[in-house]
Amino acid sequence: QVLKLSNNPLTHFQLKQLPVSKKLRVLILRNTHRTLSNIPYSFEDVLNLQELDLSMNELQSVPDSLYALKQLRKLDLSFNKIAKIEFPSGVFAFLETLNVSGNNLTILPAKIVNCQKLQRLYASYNKLTFEGLPASFGQLLQLQVLFLSNNDLELIPEGIGRCVKLRKIKLENNRLITLPDGIYLLPDLKELDLHNNPDLVMPPKPSDKEKAMAFYNIDFSLSNQLRLAGQSPGSSVDSLSPGKTSQRDFMQRKKDFIRRRRCQADQDSASKVIQGMSKVAKDAHEQNPSMEADDAHLRPTIGWKEKMEQQKPRLDYSDVFDASTGSTAGLWVWEIENFYPLLVDPGFHGQFYEADCYLVLKTIRETSGSLTHAIYYWIGEKTSLDKAMCAAVHSVNLRNHLSASCRTIREEMNDESDEFLEMFSEEIVYYDGARTQSGFYAVEKIAFSKKLYRAFVNGPSVEMEAVPLSPESLDPRFVFLLDCDKIIWIWNGDCCKQRSPKKPDEPIFEHVSEDRKPERRRLYEVQLGMGFLELPQVELRNGVLHKELLKPKGVFLLDCTSELFLWVGKNSNRLTKMAGQKIASELHRMIERPDYCVIYRENEDEESTIFRSKFAAWDDIVPFDFTMTADTVKRRGADIKVIMERDKMKTDLVALFLDRLPAMPHSDTEKIIEDFNMDLEVIEPFVLEGKKFVRLPQNEFGIFYSMDCYVFLCRYFVDDEEEEEGEEDEESDVSDESDQENGGRDKRKNEGTEKAGDFKCVVYFWQGRDASNMGWLHFTFSLQKKFESLFKDKLEVVRMNQQQENHKFLSHFKQKLVIRRGRRNPSTSQNIDSSASELFHVRANGTSICTRTIQVDCVASRLNSAFCFILRVPTTDIQGDDGVDESGQIFVWIGSKSDSYYHKLAEQVASELINRDTDFSVLRIEEGSEPPLFWTALGGKKKYDQDADFMNCTRLFRCTNDKGYFSVSEKTVDFCQDDLESEDVMIVDNGEIVFLWLGERASEVEVKLAYKAAQVYCGHMQMKQPDRPRKMMLSIKGRESKRFIKLFHGWNKHKVPMGSAENAF
Incomplete structure (x- = not known):
């Protein structure tokens, strides 16, 4: 029901019967002289009232009886004498529209934010100030219209930026100074009225860099990264006293305010010029509306042929069509095979296969001597998609090749035009099948073989065992699973009597023994040995298989006696895959197995359910929260800051904020070298010649070749605690000469020959950057085994690559280490x-x-x-x-x-x-x-570098996702070219330029995040070293500049792995 009583003199009308109207839905009492004395005392029985209009009355406050309207959706109290509004808790839960314009309000109720469904708020023509607006204004998430014009507002709350559904805002005739920056972030805002605010200065628009600050939901701002690294954002710059800081902030805000006002003035001037020019053009158009039409009439129109000729691509079709094609009168026919047209012999013209497509060209010489062309492409009923597509494409290519102006005409089987049939004298023959091959690969579905499994309980898990596909395999005490590809049957022996199954032709007996257990599973890893294949068995903890045992770079065999699985990792090489297939076949043949046993191939991340059931806790179920509702999604998507904080990705950029390691003084270096050589008793060098390691001549000690491999056997003296105590007791009895360094070393050597356990042997294997890995294989299978038999548990093997040696190894050469290019030549004295x-x-x-x-x-x-x-x-x-x-x-x-x-x-x-x-x-x-x-x-005098200041600043960082999240780690100061890994992105700083080096196999995610990390590093160094500003440059592997190359000692061509595409070329 709707009751409208507007504009009636109802001064003494009390509306006493109104509470009885339980079905009343809309009540309009506009301009009816309503006061607090003639308003109904209760609205509790008017349960369905949704709209109430009390505007243009004499109300001085909100009647208390209105708070009982639980279903009220629209309330109009405009143009009354209300000075204060109070909203008790829990009222107006469904209110969508509130109009309090034209009153004496100085403050809006703080609890108005509890009206979560409020969409329209009208509060114009009041005395509202900034303090009178609720601070939690941003909680009105459904607000779409906001009218606050003709008030005394200087600012509006920052929370307005969170009202993401706002479409219309009116703030004219106020005293606004500025607006919050969030005003630019309202996506649906269509109208913003700011007229008659003379002191208003708009805030600057957020730049694209600030919008992209949360890259991949990661905040790469310098302040945030410094906070995560445990540093204060202002720790790298000089701080000022509190008094000066506050004064500086005040002055800075004032300067920014003046700058924005000047910028606004310039923009206003520019907008006035544009408006003036637009008005002049509009007036000219209104005075002479036919001017544009006259201009258009003067311009000549371009026909479709000329337009097609202009847009025709300039391509070379000589590889597809002959130069003589269409040069004389005649008929040409092509058939489509493997995406290209092939010319058909004239004897087969008119013969079409229903699964093929053809191109037909008819050229006629006119009486004037010019040639005209007609191009058709014929589509068979059973042709493949690639043939039909290529026929249409190549018909256009043929037209472009001939520079013809005709259209290409489509002809379909059994629906040819008369013009097409006349070219073949109306004699066309259809053949079944296809004469040409499709360009697509044909997918052949592997024949599925049915399998029967018996389920048994093994502790807390249920496991499946393959049995022969025969009725004799059934046992009433077990559950069986029959896999028929698209249908899976479950046979439950224990429940047969309850379901009244069909009686089988032969009775089913219990034939499986009580203590029957499936065969023990064995897991093998396929490895390539020296000229032979290796199949070591993987040790299972407590006899249980775990998913972690399967490595992506390996190939594994799982032998279950009745089943044999070949698991292939994603990163395994081709030879290992072939070896695994061969070993699986041999293993299946060598061991006696049931007739129903077959070999199953399992690819990583594509494993079958039966294979996964062999492993403990292998659960591939995708987790999903089914409790989320539409309201939950709305609440979750309302506050973008909360979402980003909750879904923030983990990063580790601490290494970018650490200081560079200082250079070590030469005196400390000499002392370290002396300490490292103090315990060295013997060092024996060996070099690989052919397939054997031979002793290196003494005069070649310290000379390395980049294509060779070297082995150094070092024997170190080990000082026991008891010997140290004994030496301290005997210090007083030792002569002055024995206190000398050489004498002390001789004494320890003599004692080391008498006692066992007072020495340690370390074998250093050194490999040049141009040497193959065969040297390491020769060492592990020959020389290392000899050393292990001699020294047993006292042996330690350390593998090193060129320019990646540790300090202890380098100290044995006492700074005299030479690395030559090429290979050592043992046949001559001069190598x-x-x-x-x-x-x-x-x-x-x-x-x-x-x-x-x-x-x-x-x-x-x-x-x-x-x-x-x-x-x-x-x-x-x-x-x-x-x-x-x-x-x-x-x-x-x-x-x-x-x-x-x-x-x-x-x-x-x-x-x-x-x-x-x-x-x-x-x-x-x-x-x-x-x-x-x-x-x-x-080769002649040339320009070269005059300084090397980069030696005091050079740093190398590695950016990777190997840990499951983006992290940056710093390489040692003694880095080399081989530290640049092709799978990652590197950041190199030389004190002036920050290089972003991209590996050839770096992922797109790593590249983007590394770019943001480099920006963070540049910002940090700008604060830390303002006198050395950094620039960013890109460096791609294989295209490094000279400024990048000089940072690495002994730079040479990049090493290409054997078997890669680069090495093949």
Whole structure:
């Protein structure tokens, strides 16, 4: 029921019968002189009232009787004399529209936010201020319309940005200064009225960078990452006193306010110019509306043929159609095979196969001498999709090839046009099948074999055992499962009597013994040995299989006697897969098995249910919360900050905020080298020659080749606690001479020969970056076994790659370590090519322990004033003025900015190692005083770097998702080229440029997250080192710039793994 009493003088009408109207739904009392005295005292019986209009009356407050209206959806109290509104808890739960405009309100009730269904709020023409608006305004999530015009508002609450459904906001005629930044984040906002707010300055729009701050739901802001790393965002910059800080913040806010106002003024001026130009154009159009039509009439129209000719692609069709095609009058027919047209012999014209497609070209010479073309493509009834598609595409290609203006016409089987039939004299023959092959691969479904399984209880789990597919296998005490591909039958022996089954032809007897247990499962791992296949058995803890035993890089065999499973990992190589198939066949044949036993192939992540049932706790059920309702989803999606905080991905960027390790002083380095060599008793070097390891000559100790493998057997003295106590007691009786270092070492060596257990042997295996892994296999199967038989548990094997050696190993060479390119030649005394000059770079990364002398390209551009270089010029490169060969020369080039600590060391390396097989003269030269022969040997004088400040700043970070989340870790200061991993993204900092190095197999997720991490690092270094701003540059594997290459000692071409696509080419 609806009752409308608007605009009636009902001053003395009490509406006493109103509470009896239980079906009343709408009540309109607009302008009826309602006061608190003539309002009904109770609305408890008006249960269905949904709309109440009390506007334009004389109410001074909200009548208490209105709070009993539980179903009220629309309440209009506008243009009364209400000065204050109070909303008790739990009232107006379904209120959607509230109009309190035209009153004397100075504050809105705080509990208005409890009206969760409120969609429209009208509060214009009041005396509202910023303090009068509820702080929790953002809880009105369903609010769509908000009218607050003609008030005294200077600001509006920040929570308005969370009212994501707002479509219309009116704030005109206020005293607004600015708006919250969240106003830009309202996606459905259509109308925003801000007229007559003279002091208003709009906030700056959020930039795209700020919008993309939460990348993959990760906050990459510098302040957040510093907080996660345990540092204060302002710890890297100088702090100010509290008084100055507050004063600075106040001044900064004032400056920002003035800047935004000026920017707003400029924008207003620009908008006025645009409005003026638009108005001029509009007036001109209104005065002469036919001007545009006249202009359009003057422009010539383009026909469809000319437009098609302009848009025709310029492609080369010579590989598809012959140049003579269509050049003379005649008929051509092509058939589609493997996506391309093949010309049909003229003798077969008119013969079409129902599963094929054809192209037909008819060329006619006109009386004028010009050629006209007609192009058709014929589609068979049973043709495949690729043939039909290619026929349509190649018909267009044929038209473009002929530069014809005709259309391509589609002809279908049994529905050909008369023009098409006339080309074949109306004689067309259809044949069944197809004459050509489809370009698609044909999928052949593997024939399914039925299987019968017997279920038995094994502890807390139920396991399935394969049995022969025969009625004799059934036993009434067990449950059987018959797998028929699309239908699975479950036979329950214990419940047969309750279900009245059909009586079988023969009775079923109990034939399975009581103590019957399935065969023990055995898991084998397929491995490739030296010329043979290995099949070691995997040890099972408590005889239980677990999913973790299956490795993605391996191939495994699961032998259940009656079943044989071959499991293939995703990352296993092709040879291992083939070996697994071969071993599975041999294992099936060697061991006596039931006739129904077959080999099942299981691929990783595609395992069958039967295979998974063999393993404990292998559950592939996808978890899903079925308790979520539509209201829950709405509540979850309302506050985006809560969602992002709850679903935030884990990251680890702590390494980006740690300080770089400081360089070690040379005095400490020498002491460490001395300590490491103190306990060294014997060191025996070996080198791989062919397939055997032979002793390395003593004069070659410290010289390595990048294509060879070396083994160093080191015997160390081990000092026991008892011996240390004994030595302390005998210190007073030892003579002064015995206190010397050499005497002490001799004494410990003599004691070590008498006692067992006072020494330790470490075998270092060194592999050059260009050497194959066969050297390691030869070592593990030959020399390592000999060492293990001799030293047993006192042996330790350490494998190292070139430029990735540990400090203890490097200390044994006492900074004299040379790495040459190529392979060692044992047949001659001189292992190097005597016909070419060689250049060696002496460099130490982080500490002088890591000093290496590495051969580099023999060009002048590789020089650097901050290092020492050794140039070996052989005899054949030196000729006198009379053309007679002179003796060779070795130059030790000293850079003008190099450390003097390495000058003498470079001369010793040149004399002892570089010049070990020759008697060349060694000449030390300073930068700037080079003889002409020096530049001649380097191929001419070229520009080179004059400094190496990057040595004090260079850092290498690895970005990876190996841990299950994005993490950044720092490599050691002594990094090399091989530390750049192709599966990851690396961040390299040289103090000026931050390089983002992309590996060829890095995932897209890693690339995006690494880019954001590099931005965070640049921002942190800008705060920490404001005098050294960083720039970001991209570096891709195989395309590195010279600025990137010089950061790595001994840079060479990237190593290509054997069997890869790059190596194949």
